[in-house]
Amino acid sequence: xxxxxxxxxxxxxxxxxxxxxxxxxxxxxxxxxxxxxxxxxxxxxxxxxxxxxxxxxxxxxxxxxxxxxxxxxxxxxxxxxxxxxxxxxxxxxxxxxxxxxxxxxxxxxxxxxxxxxxxxxxxxxxxxxxxxxxxxxxxxxxxxxxxxxxxxxxxxxxxxxxxxxxxxxxxxxxxxxxxxxxxxxxxxxxxxxxxxxxxxxxxxxxxxxxxxxxxxxxxxxxxxxxxxxxxxxxxxxxxxxxxxxxxxxxxxxxxxxxxxxxxxxxxxxxxxxxxxxxxxxxxxxxxxxxxxxxxxxxxxxxxxxxxxxxxx
Amino acid sequence: xxxxxxxxxxxxxxxxxxxxxxxxxxxxxxxxxxxxxxxxxxxxxxxxxxxxxxxxxxxxxxxxxxxxxxxxxxxxxxxxxxxxxxxxxxxxxxxxxxxxxxxxxxxxxxxxxxxxxxxxxxxxxxxxxxxxxxxxxxxxxxxxxxxxxxxxxxxxxxxxxxxxxxxxxxxxxxxxxxxxxxxxxxxxxxxxxxxxxxxxxxxxxxxxxxxxxxxxxxxxxxxxxxxxxxxxxxxxxxxxxxxxxxxxxxxxxxxxxxxxxxxxxxxxxxxxxxxxxxxxxxxxxxxxxxxxxxxxxxxxxxxxxxxxxxxxxxxxxxxxxxxxxxxxxxxxxxxxxxxxxxxxxxxxxxxxxxxxxxxxxxxxxxxxxxxxxxxxxxxxxxxxxxxxxxxxxxxxxxxxxxxxxxxxxxxxxxxxxxxxxxxxxxxxxxxxxxxxxxxxxxxxxxxxxxxxxxxxxxxxxxxxxxxxxxxxxxxxxxxxxxxxxxxxxxxxxxx
Numbered sequence: 001x002x003x004x005x006x007x008x009x010x011x012x013x014x015x016x017x018x019x020x021x022x023x024x025x026x027x028x029x030x031x032x033x034x035x036x037x038x039x040x041x042x043x044x045x046x047x048x049x050x051x052x053x054x055x056x057x058x059x060x061x062x063x064x065x066x067x068x069x070x071x072x073x074x075x076x077x078x079x080x081x082x083x084x085x086x087x088x089x090x091x092x093x094x095x096x097x098x099x100x101x102x103x104x105x106x107x108x109x110x111x112x113x114x115x116x117x118x119x120x121x122x123x124x125x126x127x128x129x130x131x132x133x134x135x136x137x138x139x140x141x142x143x144x145x146x147x148x149x150x151x152x153x154x155x156x157x158x159x160x161x162x163x164x165x166x167x168x169x170x171x172x173x174x175x176x177x178x179x180x181x182x183x184x185x186x187x188x189x190x191x192x193x194x195x196x197x198x199x200x201x202x203x204x205x206x207x208x209x210x211x212x213x214x215x216x217x218x219x220x221x222x223x224x225x226x227x228x229x230x231x232x233x234x235x236x237x238x239x240x241x242x243x244x245x246x247x248x249x250x251x252x253x254x255x256x257x258x259x260x261x262x263x264x265x266x267x268x269x270x271x272x273x274x275x276x277x278x279x280x281x282x283x284x285x286x287x288x289x290x291x292x293x294x295x296x297x298x299x300x301x302x303x304x305x306x307x308x309x310x311x312x
Numbered sequence: 313x314x315x316x317x318x319x320x321x322x323x324x325x326x327x328x329x330x331x332x333x334x335x336x337x338x339x340x341x342x343x344x345x346x347x348x349x350x351x352x353x354x355x356x357x358x359x360x361x362x363x364x365x366x367x368x369x370x371x372x373x374x375x376x377x378x379x380x381x382x383x384x385x386x387x388x389x390x391x392x393x394x395x396x397x398x399x400x401x402x403x404x405x406x407x408x409x410x411x412x413x414x415x416x417x418x419x420x421x422x423x424x425x426x427x428x429x430x431x432x433x434x435x436x437x438x439x440x441x442x443x444x445x446x447x448x449x450x451x452x453x454x455x456x457x458x459x460x461x462x463x464x465x466x467x468x469x470x471x472x473x474x475x476x477x478x479x480x481x482x483x484x485x486x487x488x489x490x491x492x493x494x495x496x497x498x499x500x501x502x503x504x505x506x507x508x509x510x511x512x513x514x515x516x517x518x519x520x521x522x523x524x525x526x527x528x529x530x531x532x533x534x535x536x537x538x539x540x541x542x543x544x545x546x547x548x549x550x551x552x553x554x555x556x557x558x559x560x561x562x563x564x565x566x567x568x569x570x571x572x573x574x575x576x577x578x579x580x581x582x583x584x585x586x587x588x589x590x591x592x593x594x595x596x597x598x599x600x601x602x603x604x605x606x607x608x609x610x611x612x613x614x615x616x617x618x619x620x621x622x623x624x625x626x627x628x629x630x631x632x633x634x635x636x637x638x639x640x641x642x643x644x645x646x647x648x649x650x651x652x653x654x655x656x657x658x659x660x661x662x663x664x665x666x667x668x669x670x671x672x673x674x675x676x677x678x679x680x681x682x683x684x685x686x687x688x689x690x691x692x693x694x695x696x697x698x699x700x701x702x703x704x705x706x707x708x709x710x711x712x713x714x715x716x717x718x719x720x721x722x723x724x725x726x727x728x729x730x731x732x733x734x735x736x737x738x739x740x741x742x743x744x745x746x747x748x749x750x751x752x753x754x755x756x757x758x759x760x761x762x763x764x765x766x767x768x769x770x771x772x773x774x775x776x777x778x779x780x781x782x783x784x785x786x787x788x789x790x791x792x793x794x795x796x797x798x799x800x801x802x803x804x805x806x807x
Contacts, residue, residue: 180677182669185662192655199614199652200720201638201667259657 007264010253013308014268017251017301021272025279032282039161045274046163048244049267050222052252053167053174054215055245056266060178061211062191062258063118067107068245069238070129071216072223075099077133079224080142080233089149096220103129104216105209112208126242133235141234145227153228163225170221174214175263183210191258247294248273251301272297314377316341316506317393317475322371324357331357334371335532337508337525339475341376344497344507346517346524346538348550350739354530355510359477362508363395364388375474386415394468398480398737400460404453409435411452412467438466442496457600458489465496476500477508482516483736486599486765487800494520512739513766514543528552551741561751562775564592568625569759570642570728572611575620580606582783584620588728588759593750595774596763597799603783604763605647608730611761612644613637624728638667643721647732647763649710653717656706660696660716661687663705668724690719694749711742718749729753731762735769747773767796779803 007015026033051068058065075096082092103125110121155162178184186207189197198204222241227233250256251272252265276297280290317339324332332354339345349355360366362373364385373380380391388395402411409432418434420427435448442462452460461481468476482490497507497520511517517524521538526549534549570588575581581603588594596604609615611622613634622629624640634644646652655663661680664687665672672683687701694715696708705716714734721729731750735743750773753760764770770777777794779787779802787802789795 176677182673182678185658185666185669185678188658189655189662189666192657193651196646196652196655197666199612199634199644199646200655200663201635201724203635259655 008262009308010305011262011265011268013304014252014265014272014301017304018268018272018275021275021279021297025275025282029279029282032279037278037282039159039164041271041274041278042164043161044278045270046161046167047222047226048241048248048273049167049270050170050218050225051241051245052248052266052270053170053263054218055242056249056252056254056261056263057174057178057187058118058211058215059246059249059254059256060191060258060261061187061207062194063111063208063211064122064246064256065104065107065212065215066119066122066242067103067125067129068215068219068222069241070126070133071100071103071219072226072238072241073233073235074103074129074133074136075220076223076227076233076237077137077142077235080145080227081137083146083149084142084144089146092149093224096224097217100216100218100220100223101213102216103219104213107216108209108212111212112205130235137235139235141232143232145231145233150228150231153225163229166221166225170218171263171267177214178261178263183207187211188259191260193259244273247298251298253305269301313341314374315339316343316376317508318372318374318377319358319362320372320374322358322361322373323369324361324366325369331530332361332368333531335527335530337532338535339506339508341474341506342501342504343523344501344509344521346521347508347510347527348517348524348546349527349533350550350741353527353550353739355527356479357530358527359395359479359508359510362388362393362475362477364393389471389473392472392474394471394473394476396461396464396468396476396478396481398483400457400464402452402460402463405451407432407449407451408439408446408455408463409448411463412438412448412470414467416471434470435466438469439463441499442466443492456489457484458486458492461485461493462496465500473505475506475508477510479510480512480737481509482511482513484600487767488804490516512737512743514547514740515768517546518543526550547740550739560772560774561755562592563751563754563757564775565590565757570611570625571623573621573623575607575610575622576618577606577610577615578618580783581610581617584610584785586778586785586788588761590757590759591754593754593760593762593773593775595770595777595794596761596780597765597767597770597777598780598786598803600765602780602803604780605732606783607780608644608732608761608763611637612642612730614644638724638726641725641727642730643667643724643726643728644730645714645717645721645732645734647736649713649717649737654705654713657704659703660691660701660705660708660719663716664690664701664720664723667720671723686723687719690722691715694719695745709739709742711738711746714738714742714746715749718746727758729758729760731760731764733764734762735764735766767799770794770799771796781805 031037055065078099079092079096082095083089107122107125110116111118153162157165186202189202190204190207194204248269249261249266251269252262254261276293277290280293315338319337321334321336322332323334347355361368364382364387367383373382375391382388382391412435413431418427418430432448439446442465443459446459509521518538523535524538525535526533567590568587569590573585575584584607598604610617616631629640630636661683665683672679684701691701696712696715705713734746750760762773771794777789778785779799781803782805789798
């Protein structure tokens with residue numbers, strides 16, 4: 001019971017939402033509640049979870065990162081080009097990571113030093129990074145990724161898909177950063193009240209750089225998982241990823257005003273979105289209605305949030 | 313004649329916590345009625361019930377003998393109650409006239425269009441007896457706080473308010489602006505308007521009120537006629553204990569801790585130079601806008617100076633923001649606690665630990681237990697109420713938030729404390745605790761600057777007083793020269 005008693009009120013609420021949605025599907029679709037299908041849900045949620053982990057930290061620090069999809073595409077096409085050209089895989093991965101960090105640093109510089117608004121800066125970045133990816137590839141997908149690399153992202157350990165394990169490792173790291181390190185406190189302080197944080201000696205600029213660079217890094221990680229699975233990198237990949245990630249963070253309790261959010265909540269938020277898609281697909285519901293359900297879930301989650309947050 | 317306002321046996325609970333225990337309030341027509349009590353005594357809850365922000369659980373409200381039901385700010389306004397908040401609730405970009413008619417615009421063309429000309433003419437008429445110099449077509453952001461307050465009063469008159477509740481109306485006013493407000497209040501009461509006056513400043517309460525209702529812990533303790541009751545008795549009734557009468561002890565040494573040389577920024581601060589010694593408390597007095605807050609912000613690195621230097625123990629500090637200044641041993645306790653001080657949703661512990669996270673970190677991880685133990689130790693010393701350092705700081709009263717913000721610098725081993733209006737919006741009991749804390753810091757050899765608009769406060773805590781006028785230090789007073797008369801004479805611009 002210690003786990004349950006330590007579970008924060010808000011996270012417990014998100015978990016309850018997941019259980020309810022899961023229960024409905026379990027009743028309606030007999031194949032939903034089976035081991036392979038549940039692992040499938042986790043695997044399908046893993047890319048969004050990757051992105052959402054970084055997004056949650058950015059949102060907590062009072063920002064937003066709309067560039068994640070294009071940043072993922074850019075690091076994907078760079079890493080794929082390097083691999084196809086025969087560069088060793090670890091070096092190509094390092095290249096992808098550097099692209100993610102550099103894109104994050106660019107957004108952070110404009111926001112933290114230039115004093116521009118995060119929404120506008122990353123909206124600009126959204127077009128800019130996508131354009132660079134398209135120009136770099138001439139709009140063509142890059143095929144022929146090495147089998148050795150693909151084996152890592154398509155493999156599994158003890159029948160748990162590797163992408164799920166990769167996300168789990170990053171989630172634990174993100175949780176530690178947010179809850180156990182000064183940087184995590186700085187995220188919450190800068191997002192909660194930037195001026196008070198500055199006066200209290202919080203390194204505000206460094207904190208914002210950390211948030212956007214982690215978000216860029218997570219976009220690169222998500223890109224690697226996806227190109228490993230597909231065996232190709234497309235410059236158009238990652239379209240609308242930012243919206244799924246923001247939705248998962250919000251369902252999980254992150255406040256878009258900054259200062260509040262939860263890693264565990266975000267993960268559950270990702271699984272809720274994944275479950276919804278998986279369950280509705282099992283029930284042969286048309287994609288249009290899946291979109292409808294996603295929209296309704298996001299709004300309902302926010303309404304419940306509003307109604308219960310006063311009592312906390 | 314029926315009383316103007318009669319609250320009988322009003323009760324209110326938040327969840328399981330009862331905040332008003334059958335409180336009653338009786339205000340006569342044309343009376344200025346003080347509502348007194350420490351923070352948390354229930355004054356704000358009462359005002360919120362009167363102005364329709366909160367609804368009461370039980371009890372009755374009568375105006376001029378007729379029972380009224382107040383369910384929303386609009387119904388309160390219709391019942392003739394207006395509220396002037398401490399933090400004025402105005403839209404800065406709108407004009408004076410638009411603010412006066414906010415929520416009740418004058419219409420024309422069958423209600424489709426706002427009749428701005430009529431609004432402006434009417435606003436001008438309402439403001440004429442209050443301050444004819446206010447331009448009703450100017451945006452409200454350009455006005456001084458005192459003028460904005462008069463605009464709020466005009467708005468109350470526009471709504472035909474018979475009861476105006478003023479919450480800490482003088483917290484940002486200069487003494488001469490207060491005198492002006494006294495005249496305005498006299499004018500209102502002469503027309504039969506009743507005023508509910510909430511303030512922590514006893515001299516003001518005794519100046520303007522005829523009667524006062526004293527609350528403590530959500531209970532009605534007494535209703536007293538004001539001029540006839542001794543100040544000390546009123547305070548004792550509020551606090552529920554006798555406050556020790558204190559005299560000032562100086563702990564100043566000859567060791568110079570900080571030197572400020574020619575610090576300037578625009579017109580706000582010009583060529584400010586002074587020394588601060590270990591164990592010394594230097595007060596900075598002056599009118600609002602004299603550059604006191606700006607000077608503290610320059611010293612603490614929050615704003616960049618155009619020229620001039622700050623030296624701590626002989627070393628010139630670089631121009632590099634608050635973080636570097638904190639490392640050099642300075643700490644600012646800002647005036648606007650909500651805006652510049654607290655991280656509302658975070659617990660007291662992390663609000664305390666924020667500047668000195670390295671002291672509570674090992675191997676990259678925060679040692680939460682150590683932080684909590686240190687926070688509890690510090691907060692026990694300053695008597696944090698309620699004593700729970702894990703609660704979000706936003707759930708504490710102003711005085712207790714202030715204790716946590718001061719605790720933040722104690723935890724960081726700060727040597728030089730810069731207090732900006734340390735007791736603004738803080739009740740009498742917590743005030744005394746903060747004075748004691750300042751004296752204790754001085755006794756321990758730290759150096760302290762206190763900016764304050766309350767002269768009794770400056771005089772009480774300071775070893776030396778710098779008076780600022782229009783951005784410059786106009787006088788340095790020490791010992792027996794520290795008197796209200798000397799401070800005021802040097803603070804007022806020669807015109």
